[in-house]
Amino acid sequence: MEDLKQKTSEADREKSLLDIMKSNISEYFMFIALIVIMIFFSVTTDGVFISSRNISNLINQMGYIAVLAVGMTLIIVIRHIELSVGYLAGFLGAFSAIALTFWGWPIYAVIPAVMILGILAGMLTATPVAKLGVPAFVSTMAAGLIFRGALLLVTMGTGTIVIRDTVFNAIGNGFIPDLPLGGFLPGKHKLTLIIGLTGIIVSIYSAIKSRRTKLSYNFQVPSFGLFIAQLVLISGLIGYISWILSGYNGISWSLVILLLVVAVFQFITTKTPLGRHIYAVGGNPEAAELSGISVSKITYIVFAAMGMLSSLSGIMYASRLRSATTTAGLGFETDAIAAAFVGGVSAAGGVGTITGSIIGALVMMSLTSGMNLMNIDISIQYIVRGAVLVLAVVFDRITRRRQ
Amino acid sequence: MDIPILEMISITKEFPGVKALDNVTFSVRKGEVHCLVGENGAGKSTLMKVLSGVHPFGTYSGEIFIEGELQKFNGIRDSEHAGIAIIYQELALIPELSVYENIFLGNEVTNGLVIDSNESISQAIDILKKVGLDVNPLTKIKNLGVGKQQLVEIAKALKKEVRILIMDEPTAALNETDSDNLLQLIRGLKEQGVTCILISHKLREVMEIADTITVLRDGKTVTTLDVQEDKVTEPVLIKHMVGRSIDNIFPKRGNVNIGEEVLRLEDWSGFSYALGRDILKNVNISVHAGEIVGIAGLMGSGRTELAKSIFGNPDHYRLSGKVFIKGVEQKFRNPHDAIKSSMAYVTEDRKGNGLILIDDVKHNISLANLQEITAGGVINENEEILVANKYRSELNIKTPSIQQKVRNLSGGNQQKVSLGKWLFVKPGIMILDEPTRGIDVGAKYEIYTIMNSLVEQGMSIIMISSELPEILGMSDRVYVMSAGKINGEMPVEEASQESIMALAVDY
Numbered sequence: 001m002e003d004l005k006q007k008t009s010e011a012d013r014e015k016s017l018l019d020i021m022k023s024n025i026s027e028y029f030m031f032i033a034l035i036v037i038m039i040f041f042s043v044t045t046d047g048v049f050i051s052s053r054n055i056s057n058l059i060n061q062m063g064y065i066a067v068l069a070v071g072m073t074l075i076i077v078i079r080h081i082e083l084s085v086g087y088l089a090g091f092l093g094a095f096s097a098i099a100l101t102f103w104g105w106p107i108y109a110v111i112p113a114v115m116i117l118g119i120l121a122g123m124l125t126a127t128p129v130a131k132l133g134v135p136a137f138v139s140t141m142a143a144g145l146i147f148r149g150a151l152l153l154v155t156m157g158t159g160t161i162v163i164r165d166t167v168f169n170a171i172g173n174g175f176i177p178d179l180p181l182g183g184f185l186p187g188k189h190k191l192t193l194i195i196g197l198t199g200i201i202v203s204i205y206s207a208i209k210s211r212r213t214k215l216s217y218n219f220q221v222p223s224f225g226l227f228i229a230q231l232v233l234i235s236g237l238i239g240y241i242s243w244i245l246s247g248y249n250g251i252s253w254s255l256v257i258l259l260l261v262v263a264v265f266q267f268i269t270t271k272t273p274l275g276r277h278i279y280a281v282g283g284n285p286e287a288a289e290l291s292g293i294s295v296s297k298i299t300y301i302v303f304a305a306m307g308m309l310s311s312l313s314g315i316m317y318a319s320r321l322r323s324a325t326t327t328a329g330l331g332f333e334t335d336a337i338a339a340a341f342v343g344g345v346s347a348a349g350g351v352g353t354i355t356g357s358i359i360g361a362l363v364m365m366s367l368t369s370g371m372n373l374m375n376i377d378i379s380i381q382y383i384v385r386g387a388v389l390v391l392a393v394v395f396d397r398i399t400r401r402r403q
Numbered sequence: 404m405d406i407p408i409l410e411m412i413s414i415t416k417e418f419p420g421v422k423a424l425d426n427v428t429f430s431v432r433k434g435e436v437h438c439l440v441g442e443n444g445a446g447k448s449t450l451m452k453v454l455s456g457v458h459p460f461g462t463y464s465g466e467i468f469i470e471g472e473l474q475k476f477n478g479i480r481d482s483e484h485a486g487i488a489i490i491y492q493e494l495a496l497i498p499e500l501s502v503y504e505n506i507f508l509g510n511e512v513t514n515g516l517v518i519d520s521n522e523s524i525s526q527a528i529d530i531l532k533k534v535g536l537d538v539n540p541l542t543k544i545k546n547l548g549v550g551k552q553q554l555v556e557i558a559k560a561l562k563k564e565v566r567i568l569i570m571d572e573p574t575a576a577l578n579e580t581d582s583d584n585l586l587q588l589i590r591g592l593k594e595q596g597v598t599c600i601l602i603s604h605k606l607r608e609v610m611e612i613a614d615t616i617t618v619l620r621d622g623k624t625v626t627t628l629d630v631q632e633d634k635v636t637e638p639v640l641i642k643h644m645v646g647r648s649i650d651n652i653f654p655k656r657g658n659v660n661i662g663e664e665v666l667r668l669e670d671w672s673g674f675s676y677a678l679g680r681d682i683l684k685n686v687n688i689s690v691h692a693g694e695i696v697g698i699a700g701l702m703g704s705g706r707t708e709l710a711k712s713i714f715g716n717p718d719h720y721r722l723s724g725k726v727f728i729k730g731v732e733q734k735f736r737n738p739h740d741a742i743k744s745s746m747a748y749v750t751e752d753r754k755g756n757g758l759i760l761i762d763d764v765k766h767n768i769s770l771a772n773l774q775e776i777t778a779g780g781v782i783n784e785n786e787e788i789l790v791a792n793k794y795r796s797e798l799n800i801k802t803p804s805i806q807q808k809v810r811n812l813s814g815g816n817q818q819k820v821s822l823g824k825w826l827f828v829k830p831g832i833m834i835l836d837e838p839t840r841g842i843d844v845g846a847k848y849e850i851y852t853i854m855n856s857l858v859e860q861g862m863s864i865i866m867i868s869s870e871l872p873e874i875l876g877m878s879d880r881v882y883v884m885s886a887g888k889i890n891g892e893m894p895v896e897e898a899s900q901e902s903i904m905a906l907a908v909d910y
Contacts, residue, residue: 271782272777272782273773280762284759284760286755290748290756291738292742292743293739
């Protein structure tokens with residue numbers, strides 16, 4: 001009898017470990033899928049996919065969609081949708097081009113001005129949603145039409161506006177400078193390696209510090225072996241990415257902007273009361289309101305952030321093309337929404353992470369890049385990307401339901 | 404004697420953890436008006452759902468006979484086929500469609516493929532005549548008053564051969580004239596040979612219209628009375644409805660000194676734009692430190708609306724009157740203001756608007772008071788764990804860990820998480836809306852014990868409850884609400900289940 005009891009309790013323990021693995025699988029699945037996709041394309045393209053040059057390109061192409069995906073994540077978390085971001089990005093890109101080229105504004109005035117415009121546009125779009133309960137689908141679709149008209153209006157006289165400001169154009173095409181250490185590690189971008197090393201040291205330091213604090217609270221921490229394994233994995237990942245990037249031109253300014261955006265939004269969503277409030281509003285708006293959280297205030301904040309990120313996206317795109325075109329921003333919103341859903345955001349609200357959506361954006365961009373390298377026709381590319389989107393969401397639903 | 408038109412024999416229906424119906428027997432004679440009365444949760448609606456096939460055959464035990472024939476309903480279609488029509492408390496009409504379209508919704512009159520509107524309209528006119536409703540069948544439902552909408556609902560039920568018409572609280576939302584009209588109509592239907600089953604809380608109208616009354620209590624049939632023969636009176640009915648003893652289910656409270664007044668409402672009235680009617684009428688109440696004030700009343704009497712209107716008015720009622728907290732008049736613009744003035748509101752619907760079910764225990768507990776564990780704009784997650792663990796052990800929340808998602812907890816433990824969340828706000832006045840609804844006896848006892856220890860520490864509690872024993876067992880003072888008014892106030896020593904029920908059903 002005693003024996004039997006012990007056996008069942010052991011079985012329980014094993015089962016719970018299995019449960020933990022199962023419950024985490026949906027969170028890590030996309031990351032694993034990303035690695036599988038990358039290995040697949042590396043093999044099929046004889047290593048061209050994973051070459052420094054291609055990865056560097058991929059990141060620069062992804063930047064202006066990824067910043068939108070960050071904002072879109074929060075929009076979907078609070079149970080809304082934003083269909084105007086593509087046209088808004090296009091319009092604000094054109095606005096930057098006009099301000100730089102025709103009005104002769106200096107770049108340090110253009111960028112903050114455009115960001116403020118983006119915030120105002122986001123709040124304007126949010127007003128019917130937050131104040132009157134108009135569905136965001138309608139409000140943002142209308143805003144999208146208006147921004148599209150505005151884009152056509154400002155580019156009507158000139159058509160494509162060419163931007164000649166080299167600093168502005170560096171945002172989408174340039175790289176951070178290298179240190180003048182000619183003989184040491186030839187062909188490698190030294191500053192990128194140093195930044196990578198700093199990243200590794202900072203992440204190890206903060207992991208140790210967090211572990212110490214937890215121990216001082218007498219909380220459970222993962223075993224020492226597991227802790228070391230985690231550190232090795234993270235350090236390895238940062239080191240490998242830095243090494244690849246350093247083989248071409250190093251870290252691009254696009255990547256710098258993207259990393260800053262991710263860091264700020266990751267911090268806000270996971271560490272601050274504002275972040276908690278956003279997820280609470282998404283999880284149960286009525287309960288949030290009764291807990292003293294203003295749902296309409298949160299709606300304004302999230303749409304304003306989305307507007308600000310749209311302006312960044314517009315700047316990055318215009319800079320990358322070195323010009324503002326009449327079709328800039330077309331379809332960006334679809335790519336951003338797809339990235340967010342592939343990254344595990346739930347349309348039912350309250351679920352979804354910034355890092356998840358970045359991984360989602362990486363998956364979608366890797367598919368495009370890899371299939372381009374394999375010379376796969378664009379028609380097939382669309383079909384594959386659509387299939388991956390729906391598979392990712394279906395998988396996410398199934399794993400969630402199992403819990 | 405004739406065979407009864409309807410016989411339900413030994414009906415038992417269980418939901419996970421609750422026996423909603425326990426061996427209920429219910430028999431209706433042909434052509435009579437049979438009223439079904441009982442407290443909230445006595446099992447009336449469940450019994451009618453079993454009869455109408457909402458709970459299909461096989462999900463309950465027992466037998467249903469209609470005119471001597473055994474019935475096995477697999478759904479509403481089957482029961483409709485057998486001539487049973489049911490009208491629910493919440494009207495099921497489509498506001499944007501016209502009267503005739505609503506009457507034939509789901510059973511459209513067609514000639515082949517297309518709806519034959521002329522034929523529908525002419526049939527609708529005949530049916531409307533039957534219920535004595537004189538409106539153009541092309542009128543949209545939204546342009547009719549509630550009373551007329553109710554009649555359309557009945558017309559919809561009558562469009563087919565109806566043998567048994569069931570109405571769940573048909574007069575709850577009606578004014579007196581509309582109610583009288585409806586009762587008149589029921590008499591008319593009876594003359595046409597339709598058997599009516601009526602669920603109602605309004606005992607006066609039950610006495611007026613019923614031939615037979617069956618009383619349910621706690622899922623059991625208490626008695627079936629013939630109004631004429633048994634000389635039924637209202638007090639007798641009330642006694643049958645509530646006749647339950649309160650023994651040892653309420654823990655003893657220590658000595659509490661009732662202190663100064665902490666909350667006072669003066670002429671507090673409210674109008675709901677959503678419902679289009681007054682929900683609170685000149686409410687005057689006061690609450691003192693260390694006191695549990697019970698607010699009794701039936702569902703829909705305005706108790707929850709009262710709580711929400713005080714707690715920052717999240718539903719945006721149009722309010723008038725004054726709120727004083729510790730003698731100072733307050734005008735709360737939102738729940739945030741109310742929380743800042745040391746109020747807390749544990750909702751009646753913990754799943755709907757109380758908790759964030761997809762989030763874990765610790766995040767739910769900290770949500771309403773994050774600033775307490777935030778330093779330099781950053782939440783200290785370690786402090787958060789300490790807080791959550793503190794309430795987990797103090798309130799005896801049974802969960803594998805504080806990382807557990809709240810939706811995976813039992814009702815009683817969810818309720819304790821709700822309590823923990825609001826205790827963390829460290830309130831002076833706590834409104835508990837149906838604090839023990841849907842939780843088992845053991846957890847109830849624990850929640851009562853927590854309430855006692857809170858008032859012993861000087862907190863004030865406003866407890867809204869539909870359970871009279873709970874009101875009597877826990878309150879110091881009782882207010883009884885009915886139709887948005889305070890119908891009476893009494894110290895608990897002077898209150899009885901009968902006296903409270905008499906005030907609650909007095910419209």
